Amino acid sequence: MPDSLALDPRDRGGLQQPMLIARDLRKHFPVKGSGGKSVQAVDGVSFVVDKGETLGIVGESGCGKSTLARLLLHLVMPDAGELVFDGDAVGVPDGIAVGALRRQVQMVFQDSYSSLNPRMPIRDSVAFGPFVQGKKKDEARDIARDMLSRVGLDPSVFGPRYPHELSGGQKQRVNIARALATGPRMVILDEPVSALDKSIEAQVLNLLRALKRQFNLTYIFISHDLNVVQYLSDRVLVMYLGRVVEIGPIDAIFERPLHPYTRALLASRPSMDPGRRIEAPPITGDPPNPIDPPPGCRFHTRCPFTEQVCETKDPALGTWQGLQSHVTACHMRDPRSGHSLYGHV
Amino acid sequence: MTDTIVLDEPLDAFEEQALPATQVRGYWQSVFYRLRHDPMTLVFAAVVLLIVLAAIAAPLIAPFDLYKESIVGRLKPFGWHDHPLGTDELGRDMLSRLIYGGRVSLLMGVVPVVIASLIGGMLGVVAGFVGGRTNTAIMRTVDVFYAFPSVLLAVAIAGAMGGGIGNGMLALTLVFIPPMCRVAETATTQVRALDFIEAARATGARTTTIIRYHVLGNVLGPVFIYASSLISVSILLASGLSFLGLGVRPPVPDWGLMLSTLRQSIYVVPLVCALPGVAIFITSICCNLVSDGLRAAMDVRM
Numbered sequence: 001m002p003d004s005l006a007l008d009p010r011d012r013g014g015l016q017q018p019m020l021i022a023r024d025l026r027k028h029f030p031v032k033g034s035g036g037k038s039v040q041a042v043d044g045v046s047f048v049v050d051k052g053e054t055l056g057i058v059g060e061s062g063c064g065k066s067t068l069a070r071l072l073l074h075l076v077m078p079d080a081g082e083l084v085f086d087g088d089a090v091g092v093p094d095g096i097a098v099g100a101l102r103r104q105v106q107m108v109f110q111d112s113y114s115s116l117n118p119r120m121p122i123r124d125s126v127a128f129g130p131f132v133q134g135k136k137k138d139e140a141r142d143i144a145r146d147m148l149s150r151v152g153l154d155p156s157v158f159g160p161r162y163p164h165e166l167s168g169g170q171k172q173r174v175n176i177a178r179a180l181a182t183g184p185r186m187v188i189l190d191e192p193v194s195a196l197d198k199s200i201e202a203q204v205l206n207l208l209r210a211l212k213r214q215f216n217l218t219y220i221f222i223s224h225d226l227n228v229v230q231y232l233s234d235r236v237l238v239m240y241l242g243r244v245v246e247i248g249p250i251d252a253i254f255e256r257p258l259h260p261y262t263r264a265l266l267a268s269r270p271s272m273d274p275g276r277r278i279e280a281p282p283i284t285g286d287p288p289n290p291i292d293p294p295p296g297c298r299f300h301t302r303c304p305f306t307e308q309v310c311e312t313k314d315p316a317l318g319t320w321q322g323l324q325s326h327v328t329a330c331h332m333r334d335p336r337s338g339h340s341l342y343g344h345v
Numbered sequence: 346m347t348d349t350i351v352l353d354e355p356l357d358a359f360e361e362q363a364l365p366a367t368q369v370r371g372y373w374q375s376v377f378y379r380l381r382h383d384p385m386t387l388v389f390a391a392v393v394l395l396i397v398l399a400a401i402a403a404p405l406i407a408p409f410d411l412y413k414e415s416i417v418g419r420l421k422p423f424g425w426h427d428h429p430l431g432t433d434e435l436g437r438d439m440l441s442r443l444i445y446g447g448r449v450s451l452l453m454g455v456v457p458v459v460i461a462s463l464i465g466g467m468l469g470v471v472a473g474f475v476g477g478r479t480n481t482a483i484m485r486t487v488d489v490f491y492a493f494p495s496v497l498l499a500v501a502i503a504g505a506m507g508g509g510i511g512n513g514m515l516a517l518t519l520v521f522i523p524p525m526c527r528v529a530e531t532a533t534t535q536v537r538a539l540d541f542i543e544a545a546r547a548t549g550a551r552t553t554t555i556i557r558y559h560v561l562g563n564v565l566g567p568v569f570i571y572a573s574s575l576i577s578v579s580i581l582l583a584s585g586l587s588f589l590g591l592g593v594r595p596p597v598p599d600w601g602l603m604l605s606t607l608r609q610s611i612y613v614v615p616l617v618c619a620l621p622g623v624a625i626f627i628t629s630i631c632c633n634l635v636s637d638g639l640r641a642a643m644d645v646r647m
Contacts, residue, residue, distance in 0.1 A: 070543075075543055075546060075547060098549075099549045102548060102549040106547060107547050109543070109544060111540055114539045114540040115544055116541055117562070118372075118563070119372050119563055121371070128550070128558065132548050133548065162372070
């Protein structure tokens with residue numbers, strides 16, 4: 001929940017209505033020449049984002065996080081599933097158009113270098129968004145100047161510069177300024193600090209926090225780095241091979257992880273304490289090929305608790321009981337699965 | 346007043362000092378900077394400029410009448426009776442005809458390339474940006490023309506249309522559209538894959554807006570470099586067409602045509618008869634070297 005309860009004038013349902021509901025999003029990329037097989041990048045992802053919160057999305061490389069981010073803005077068209085933004089279905093005649101969605105939701109991309117046009121000065125890159133959305137050029141430039149100073153870059157120094165004259169951290173600040181220039185209510189951050197040095201990463205994370213308070217934003221924060229996710233998020237969604245395996249409040253996830261994959265992820269974080277060294281890796285191997293996912297639970301090939309039912313039946317995400325629920329898609333937590341460890345773990 | 350945020354940690358002092366102290370340079374300014382410091386390219390560019398100026402100022406500097414024939418003064422060597430470069434097979438002054446001939450050659454060198462860049466460039470950008478079936482339709486059509494050697498294609502088109510300067514330029518334009526289209530398409534496809542295009546789409550910009558502000562600026566470089574290298578080819582092809590009689594009609598002076606008519610007289614005054622060829626050679630190679638210099642200045646990874 002935001003600190004101030006002042007609602008954005010574009011708000012449509014009040015604070016009870018979730019900012020975003022994703023239902024059963026699906027995106028398969030057909031592989032040419034393989035006879036109809038496809039990469040199942042996102043396969044039935046559902047979640048809810050509350051107004052004013054930060055939802056962290058965690059997972060290994062290749063689990064579909066970036067595809068999911070693009071699906072949320074319809075930069076990539078979903079094959080199936082629906083998106084509901086503040087009560088309006090996206091892309092259907094009755095609801096909100098994709099163009100209107102893009103005025104309220106923006107994205108910060110991972111690669112700070114290729115996210116900026118090398119032939120455009122910084123101030124023009126930042127001013128492009130407002131300009132496209134109807135502002136005059138001078139107005140757009142003023143907004144750009146304002147945004148640059150809000151992210152900690154002096155607009156008179158950095159405005160006329162070109163991207164190749166900026167460091168990685170500075171470029172990422174520009175990307176954040178660019179995303180905020182159009183005045184969105186929600187920002188999707190696709191691994192915004194993954195390519196930065198640790199000290200710069202800390203500065204950018206603090207900046208994101210401050211901006212969220214200042215502009216009353218909602219964040220979806222995608223990362224593979226659990227510590228970063230823990231620093232910013234209120235709730236966490238764990239993805240594996242295109243599916244949601246666990247979702248819940250930050251403390252619950254980090255202190256009482258339910259899914260074996262989440263447990264393994266948390267256990268593989270190196271510890272600062274030299275006495276606590278990890279002798280054997282908590283999880284081995286690579287995720288299976290997303291073109292040919294294993295039948296049943298997708299994690300069963302790497303799960304230490306796998307049983308017969310895991311190899312044949314797909315586990316469903318547990319019953320959703322509101323935003324503070326902590327649910328997982330695992331047969332060990334499902335009383336009807338017949339898994340021997342139910343109730344014992 | 347804008348309120349700058351209070352960061353939990355102050356901005357690292359080193360980050361401020363790391364800002365480059367040199368003057369901020371945009372892409373085109375840096376191109377001009379590199380060109381200014383490239384003596385060879387400047388020399389060749391000066392030669393090209395000289396040729397262009399001579400062609401433009403032809404009425405002012407040509408010493409003799411272009412078409413005044415002289416039975417007695419045919420095929421005379423350098424310096425004969427105030428003709429600095431001799432006379433041709435009909436007694437006309439070579440220098441004047443060379444200067445005026447430069448007009449036709451330069452025109453037929455530049456105009457087809459410019460038009461082909463515009464048309465081919467536009468087709469290539471559309472094909473590259475839209476992708477899919479549009480891309481296949483445009484690029485495979487272009488490939489059909491690519492299958493023909495350029496000289497053959499130019500001769501075939503110019504011959505079928507009946508020769509003349511206009512048809513010659515049309516033929517050359519058609520010959521150059523496929524390569525320009527391909528260069529533009531490659532550049533556009535590469536740019537399209539970059540994140541800033543997706544970021545532009547994420548702001549809700551229309552395709553035409555994105556192409557205008559983000560794609561064209563990045564595609565212009567490779568297209569311009571390639572076009573400048575085509576000018577020398579175009580001059581050669583144009584001269585070839587004229588040599589075969591598919592260009593301007595006599596007695597209008599044109600280097601290729603002059604070569605053709607002087608060919609039989611090469612044993613009489615070889616130096617005079619080789620002059621049009623020398624002119625073609627110098628113009629073409631200087632354009633080529635200038636375009637190389639341009640490529641070196643422009644094709645820089647930033």
